Amino acid sequence: MTLDRRSFVTAASALGASALFSPYANAQATGAPIKVGGTLSLTGPLASPSLIHKITGELYVDSLNKRGGLLGRPVEWVLKDDQSKPDVARTLYEQLVTSDKVDLLIGPYGTGSILSAMGVAQRYGKTIVHHTFGIPSMAKYDQQFHAWALGPEPEKAVPNVVFDAVAASPKPPKTIAIVTSKFPSVHFVSLGAREVAKQRGLTEVLFLEWDFGNRDFGPIAGRLKDADPDLIFAGALGLEGNMLLDAMKKIDYKPKHHFYHVPAPGPMLKAPEADGALSITIFEDHPPFTNNPVAAEFVQAYRERATRAGLPDTTVETQAAASFSAWQILEAGVKGANSLDDKAIATWLRKSEVDTIQGRMRFNEKGNFGADYNRVKQIQNGKWLTVWPPAFAAPGAKLVVK
Template sequence: MTLDRRAFVAAAGTIGASTLFGPYALAQPTGAPVKVGGTLALTGPLASPSLIHKITGELYVEALNKRGGLLGRPVEWILKDDQSKPDVARTLYEQLVTSDKVDLLIGPYGTGNILSAMGVAQRYGKTLVHHTFGIPNLAKYDQQFHGWALGPEPEKAIPAALFDALAASPRPPKTIAVVTSKFPSVHFISQGAREVAKQRGITEVLFLEWDFGNRDFGPIAARIKDANPDLLFCGALGLEGNMLLDALKKIDFKPRHHFYQLPAPGPMVKAPEADGALSITIFEEHPPFTDNPVATEFVRAYRERATRANLPDPSVETQAAASFSAWQILEAGVKGANSLDDKVIAAWLRKNQVDTIQGRMRFNEKGNFGADYNRIKQVQNGKWVTIWPQAYAAPGAKLQVR
């Protein structure tokens, strides 16, 4: 179920906004810190998007402590480098629970690493809030909660949103090439895109897979050019989309429409050959998203911090918004339950909804997923802008076709 613009603005308005990311507490936090443990891919192929999540988490914890922390106590984020490897993430989450004795868990980046963290959380009865898990039917643990409103069937919802957006094109795609990393979530959604395309009467002219971590996209680009699709649906993760675009540029080919599931947003938006590229989004730096004063303040703070960190694009978009929402969910769960007891927090979240900067989130469908807030964005003039649905489009923005 999607959220209309008026309901979205109304939900945003319910979030306290008197200070940095929320209302001030009457007293500053005291006592032993509440320890939140987690990992991110600070090195390895997932490092680029993980830096976005690191900056977001740091900002959120700083602001949370200015607002009184959790249950009157300051919050400390214990962050470790999982090196983009699920087996390393599993070991580190074991350490966080058993050696570091953290009170709460926040998830890593990426479906594979989150699945590893989820197994550890289940073994110790810990609640896990995460932000980038793309396969709801694998989320079988009832104390895990997702901060990205993909809906319970993203393998259908994401391609459906894309095809609905492309229906506005003067020449909607009749043929599609689906190329994808074998990374679990993007591969899963790419397989879904094949089925949805078939249902929409769009002819598949190429299906091709590569191993996660591949850096040679020349042969893949050549196969795409030979297939000459109207639409390139790319299950790319991080910098894979940029590497494919560069390979396509070298052989002078660009499909009329091209879509990338989870690109590294800054590097892609800065690449001239990415003009017109499409992707999924839940938040961009324009109204109505920025009608929410909490979101507006986060955009300001994030832009300042990301600029200092020399990120290619310091703007807030899907990755930062999903990460921010995960922290909002964790905070709401603790404060709503008035407890650090993992089972009590999980029970509260399953029964309640949480207002986030992407919309009101619920956790009552498959895998504790709920609302579907998938929207489509496009690179236009060096910026990501939402172009569908129209109610969430940037002022004056609409689908551009080469």
């Protein structure tokens, strides 16, 4: 299911009447706190995007408690550091369930760690909501729910929307280089991009992979310069995109169209060589997204908190929006079921739709995935701007080729 601009704005306006930050502030929450357990990669290679999710979660819990908590009780987020390691995440989720005895679970950052957490949730019959899982076919557990609207087949949806965007540019590409981390979700989509590129008549001039955690991108940059593709499709995660850009800069190579799947948004935005870079998005800090009053209020609160935390980019984009949506889904599930019973929450979510700041979410296709709200953004003059599809583009924005 896709959402056109008119439907999105209508749903967003309706959402503002009943959801986060308004209008039930200062309601009284009493009794023992409801514990929500989770981990994030507060250290290790995924620490940069995880900080975005930490700030978002803290804001949401603060607001939730001002609105009366859940079921009239205050909410406490029990957060642990999984060090960017799926095996550590597995151990910590075991602790959260068995030792900390949390009432609810929210997922960690990244497909590998989420898969580990999902296995623990399944073992104990716990419902888990997560925000950054990228391979729906691996989500076998029926009590897990996603919050990033990639659709049930992101390996097709993501490359197709990217290729649609660049095909509409003044210089549509004819050749493509696909370079990717072996991190599960970005690797999965990059392999899908190879197939979609063939179907669309793009000539592949280079395909390279690197191990997650790699920091030497010089050889990859050299191969890209030699191949000189019209489009680079980089399955880059976190700071990998910055390191690849820096390596290309050192050899005086300026790519034409260049796409980075899941960058660290702030650091990439601050790199001069990233001007013109493309990425996937579900939400950006501009209209029509901020026409939603809940989103507008979150954007302001996030900017203030991110500024205090010293983040290089203090705007809300796809990472923060996915994280925010996960908390919205968790809240809706508890309130819809009127219970902390995990099976009751899962049953309600599977048969329902939840309004989020990225659009209306449903959980009725492969892996409990549903809506496809993939959009394309580009760095232009120091800002991330949505450029495709045109209905969701920032006012006056369109894709440019550097």
